[in-house]
Amino acid sequence: MAILVTGGLGYIGSHTCVELMNAGRDIVVVDNLYNCKKSSYDRIKALVGRDFKFYECDIRDAKGLAKIFENEDIDSVIHFAGLKSVPESVREPLKYFDNNINGTLVLLDVMRNHGCKKIVFSSSATVYGINNVSPLTEDMEVGGVTNPYGRTKYMIECILKDLCTSDEEWSVCLLRYFNPIGAHKSGTMGEEPNGIPANLMPYITQVAIGKLEYLNVNGSDFDTPDGTGVRDYIHVVDLSIGHLKAVDKIEGENGLFIYNLGTGVGYSVLDVVNAFEKASGVKIPYKIGPRRAGDVATCYSNSSKAFKELGWKAERGIEEMCEDSWRWQKQNPNGYPD
Numbered sequence: 027m028a029i030l031v032t033g034g035l036g037y038i039g040s041h042t043c044v045e046l047m048n049a050g051r052d053i054v055v056v057d058n059l060y061n062c063k064k065s066s067y068d069r070i071k072a073l074v075g076r077d078f079k080f081y082e083c084d085i086r087d088a089k090g091l092a093k094i095f096e097n098e099d100i101d102s103v104i105h106f107a108g109l110k111s112v113p114e115s116v117r118e119p120l121k122y123f124d125n126n127i128n129g130t131l132v133l134l135d136v137m138r139n140h141g142c143k144k145i146v147f148s149s150s151a152t153v154y155g156i157n158n159v160s161p162l163t164e165d166m167e168v169g170g171v172t173n174p175y176g177r178t179k180y181m182i183e184c185i186l187k188d189l190c191t192s193d194e195e196w197s198v199c200l201l202r203y204f205n206p207i208g209a210h211k212s213g214t215m216g217e218e219p220n221g222i223p224a225n226l227m228p229y230i231t232q233v234a235i236g237k238l239e240y241l242n243v244n245g246s247d248f249d250t251p252d253g254t255g256v257r258d259y260i261h262v263v264d265l266s267i268g269h270l271k272a273v274d275k276i277e278g279e280n281g282l283f284i285y286n287l288g289t290g291v292g293y294s295v296l297d298v299v300n301a302f303e304k305a306s307g308v309k310i311p312y313k314i315g316p317r318r319a320g321d322v323a324t325c326y327s328n329s330s331k332a333f334k335e336l337g338w339k340a341e342r343g344i345e346e347m348c349e350d351s352w353r354w355q356k357q358n359p360n361g362y363p364d
């Protein structure tokens with residue numbers, strides 16, 4: 027019995043593959059290599075010391091996916107495959123609706139046709155929108171999203187909920203990630219953003235390595251202790267381990283399960299800059315600029331439901347997140363090899 031990991035060569039997927047295999051699970055990975063390099067596959071293998079099946083295939087390709095289900099003994103799916111850039115989604119909404127929503131519909135249809143009804147889905151804290159007040163809990167109303175990327179996450183959550191209502195054989199776990207950063211301890215796997223990073227940590231590491239001159243801090247007039255935005259950063263390895271627990275859950279029980287995966291602690295932009303400087307010994311020059319459209323002042327989780335029901339909690343603190351992000355950036359200034 028194997029777990030199909032869609033988008034398994036990407037940032038979170040690759041770290042999750044390592045944790046799954048280290049826990050003795052068999053995996054099959056499908057990725058269309060749109061936002062990753064094939065060398066990520068080699069790095070996962072090298073870290074685990076064991077091979078696994080990889081299919082280069084787009085999840086919108088129903089025939090290709092069906093073949094994978096026919097060839098392999100797939101019992102459950104962890105569904106990472108998706109596009110994730112907020113600004114790109116504003117410019118090209120149809121691309122996001124097609125890839126993320128249509129891709130998920132094709133995947134669900136193929137799964138159902140092959141009697142596989144267990145799925146863990148990569149959702150996001152973005153589904154809480156701009157109207158809920160942190161700490162965010164799973165029972166809060168979702169949907170006040172401000173951009174097409176966020177809407178794809180919200181709409182896929184709705185689709186999966188309706189599916190569970192229609193057929194009680196489905197077992198679905200929605201994982202709402204907060205802000206994943208960090209990298210594998212080895213420094214051989216990490217996040218490789220496309221072009222100039224939109225997110226905070228990859229921007230900071232590129233300033234540290236000298237690729238970018240300084241960090242633009244997006245506003246210092248928020249209602250937060252130092253005026254800069256507060257977020258719940260979570261180490262990607264902690265996040266990955268959350269997926270192991272989620273798979274155990276859907277293997278044991280049918281129904282719909284929803285969990286926040288965060289640390290429950292918020293750090294401001296300047297807290298992260300300070301923590302990074304301490305961890306790396308590198309000074310990060312920054313300039314305060316205007317707010318970024320759509321940004322909330324504060325967003326952090328209450329992740330106690332995941333602890334109560336899955337026995338999961340984040341173990342790695344902000345120092346370790348910064349150290350590991352820096353090690354990855356230093357050892358791989360140009361990301362994964364071609």
Ligand code: NAD
Nearest residue numbers: 033036037038057058059060061062084085107108148150
């Ligand atoms: P990523 O881009 O590194 O990984 C996604 C992978 O999916 C890539 O390897 C890409 O090539 C693949 N992919 C995309 N579309 C595909 C398709 N149609 N068919 C097959 N493969 C496809 O992103 P990530 O940071 O690892 O994120 C994984 C998931 O988690 C995404 O769904 C993302 O929206 C979600 N998420 C990420 C964050 C974050 O901050 N990184 C936060 C919340 C949720």
Ligand code: UD1
Nearest residue numbers: 112150152224225226229242243244255257295318320321
């Ligand atoms: C963003 C997305 C969110 C997505 C998440 C992870 C928006 C509005 N939200 O969340 O949907 O799920 O990334 O991919 O884009 N910052 C700077 N300078 C920078 C970059 C960021 O000051 O160069 C600040 C931001 O304003 C924010 C904090 O750093 O206060 C974290 O930003 P980021 O890493 O982009 O994450 P989110 O805004 O939480």
